[in-house]
Amino acid sequence: MANALGGFDNVAEALAGEAVGKKQRSLLKKTIIDVGSWALLFSLLISFLYIVFGNLIINLITNIDTVRATAYQYLPYAALLPIITVTSFLFDGVAIGAHLFKEMRNSMIITFVLCFLVWLSLSDYGNVGLWLSFYSFFIFRAIFLGYYILRFYNARNNFAMGD
Numbered sequence: 001m002a003n004a005l006g007g008f009d010n011v012a013e014a015l016a017g018e019a020v021g022k023k024q025r026s027l028l029k030k031t032i033i034d035v036g037s038w039a040l041l042f043s044l045l046i047s048f049l050y051i052v053f054g055n056l057i058i059n060l061i062t063n064i065d066t067v068r069a070t071a072y073q074y075l076p077y078a079a080l081l082p083i084i085t086v087t088s089f090l091f092d093g094v095a096i097g098a099h100l101f102k103e104m105r106n107s108m109i110i111t112f113v114l115c116f117l118v119w120l121s122l123s124d125y126g127n128v129g130l131w132l133s134f135y136s137f138f139i140f141r142a143i144f145l146g147y148y149i150l151r152f153y154n155a156r157n158n159f160a161m162g163d
Contacts, residue, residue: 025158087146
């Protein structure tokens with residue numbers, strides 16, 4: 001899943017870099033919409049495959065009954081993961097292509113602190129709390145990268161006049 005969605009990260013990185021290099025705001029917007037649409041579609045497909053074939057995948061990975069039973073129990077959390085992470089992957093690529101390295105660092109620091117606080121508050125819930133804090137990492141990352149990308153996108157001096 002991560003490798004598949006990471007491919008969209010790479011595409012977003014290259015196309016966003018091209019748009020920023022050409023100082024074309026409209027091309028950056030098109031990149032985010034086009035790559036984001038394909039990435040979302042692909043994440044939905046991966047989630048669907050996890051839901052339909054998850055038990056089979058688990059059975060192919062291990063033959064240990066206790067491991068299988070635990071994996072079956074948490075399969076719904078894994079099935080949601082592509083949908084929850086897709087925006088984070090997309091924005092990561094856009095931020096790299098736009099050279100928002102300081103902003104990426106800042107978003108990771110804020111995300112780490114918030115995710116850690118979520119984990120602390122949910123630690124009594126065992127693996128469910130761990131899954132939810134893992135989700136929060138990607139949600140916070142998407143929010144903060146989205147904020148920095150939007151700020152970059154709206155800055156007049158980053159793009160050519162009239163675009």
